[in-house]
Amino acid sequence: MYGNAYIDPNETPEILQGEDPVLLAEFEARIQAGEKIEPQDWMPREYRKQLIRMIEQHAHSEIIGALPEGTWITRAPGFRRKLALMAKVQDEVGHAQLLYSAAETLGKSREAMINDLITGKSKYSNVFNYPAITWADSAIIAWLIDAGAIVNQLANSKGSYGPYCRALERICYEESFHLKYGHDNVVHLATGTPKQRQMVQEALTRWWPPIMHFFGPSDKISVHSEILMRWKVKMASNDDMRQQYLDMYVPKIWDLDLVLPDPNLKKNKETGKWEFTEPDWEEFKRVINGNGPCNAERLAVRRMAEEKGRWVRRAILGDNAKYTVPLA
Amino acid sequence: MIESLDPRITRANIEADSAIDPLTPLDQFQTFEVFHQKKRGQQHVHVGIVHAPNPEMALLYAKEQYSRRGQTSNLWVVPTSCVTATEYFDDDIFSTTEEKIYRDPGTYKVIDRIKAYKERKAQTQS
Numbered sequence A: 001m002y003g004n005a006y007i008d009p010n011e012t013p014e015i016l017q018g019e020d021p022v023l024l025a026e027f028e029a030r031i032q033a034g035e036k037i038e039p040q041d042w043m044p045r046e047y048r049k050q051l052i053r054m055i056e057q058h059a060h061s062e063i064i065g066a067l068p069e070g071t072w073i074t075r076a077p078g079f080r081r082k083l084a085l086m087a088k089v090q091d092e093v094g095h096a097q098l099l100y101s102a103a104e105t106l107g108k109s110r111e112a113m114i115n116d117l118i119t120g121k122s123k124y125s126n127v128f129n130y131p132a133i134t135w136a137d138s139a140i141i142a143w144l145i146d147a148g149a150i151v152n153q154l155a156n157s158k159g160s161y162g163p164y165c166r167a168l169e170r171i172c173y174e175e176s177f178h179l180k181y182g183h184d185n186v187v188h189l190a191t192g193t194p195k196q197r198q199m200v201q202e203a204l205t206r207w208w209p210p211i212m213h214f215f216g217p218s219d220k221i222s223v224h225s226e227i228l229m230r231w232k233v234k235m236a237s238n239d240d241m242r243q244q245y246l247d248m249y250v251p252k253i254w255d256l257d258l259v260l261p262d263p264n265l266k267k268n269k270e271t272g273k274w275e276f277t278e279p280d281w282e283e284f285k286r287v288i289n290g291n292g293p294c295n296a297e298r299l300a301v302r303r304m305a306e307e308k309g310r311w312v313r314r315a316i317l318g319d320n321a322k323y324t325v326p327l328a
Numbered sequence B: 001m002i003e004s005l006d007p008r009i010t011r012a013n014i015e016a017d018s019a020i021d022p023l024t025p026l027d028q029f030q031t032f033e034v035f036h037q038k039k040r041g042q043q044h045v046h047v048g049i050v051h052a053p054n055p056e057m058a059l060l061y062a063k064e065q066y067s068r069r070g071q072t073s074n075l076w077v078v079p080t081s082c083v084t085a086t087e088y089f090d091d092d093i094f095s096t097t098e099e100k101i102y103r104d105p106g107t108y109k110v111i112d113r114i115k116a117y118k119e120r121k122a123q124t125q126s
């Protein structure tokens, strides 16, 4: 659940009730023709609602995602890595800004989104509720979590909502450095001393379950999910994205003789699909509902940042300020 | 008090269950549209927005947000409230452009006429 549409299995297909059939047909024809929807266009209520939820969660994930990696800025091994890590963390916060503004074009203010984040009402990617215990954890995050985000973001950048696609294009362009930087750090440790190898192996073992959770549980096939696919809000199923990810990255991990903590993980030659032990979805639910190792810390840090900066923002807010919605 | 792996967070002495008043409207300021020029001589291109209390700070944020990679030679910021735009539902006002073929250089064909003229001239001279 990094940016992929969350589909509530309890929501019924009555979502189209009351929509103007002519406008709906025009809207769907535009998407069918590969054209983008812009903020000023007519759109179904459900389209707006799902996009706000999805883009907002994605924005929160970027801003919270900066925290586990930020843990190691002060103690990064070497000045170049410190500069690179600072740049990466700044990029992620920038991604949050880009995504918040895309969501704002749909009618939810940035203030409202931040309020929903700090009160725990909105979700963000579950992986960031886990700690970066060592420097090697930050290397695994930069390589393998960012890799997952890129799979997701590349798929979503082909979606139908113009402002989200434009934000994602810029984001994907910046992400390529994150991936290279993370890979470089992991390779450095994996090809280093026995101690360094052990460090990166332990970090990988810790992060594998959250990585397997990353794309979310299998989607239930429903009318709802079919509509969101047709509207190009949801671009691929969670399972398809997980398969694509495993295809791209498991060989690169094994290439370094690192061990993944799942004896059942293998590619089935006949089906071409990866097989693995079903991730623990109870653990996933427990953590996403607020009971992970770092949920409380992540939100407390965000609250502190909002609160400590508040008087400054008030002091510089001009008298003539008027709320505006970004144009595009 | 939060004991973090990040020494900076531990030093900040944050209560784990601290509550704060919600953000009020305009806490995040108004928006500015940002235009980016890659190189001298090129057009400025719209790249997105920033939230800022005034144009000077908008430029500062625009630099942080939109010049992170590659080349930049110049940035503009314009308050979103100053932009007037056409409506998408009115976009048929642009649809007649293609019909105006007399604006298309490719529709002017003089070569045939010149050739015919030259042939006629050659005939009368022979």
Ligand SMILES: [Fe+2]
Pocket (backbone or CB within 6 Å): A062, A091, A092, A095, A149, A171, A175
């Ligand atoms: Fe990012």
Ligand SMILES: [Fe+2]
Pocket (backbone or CB within 6 Å): A092, A146, A149, A175, A178
């Ligand atoms: Fe990233």
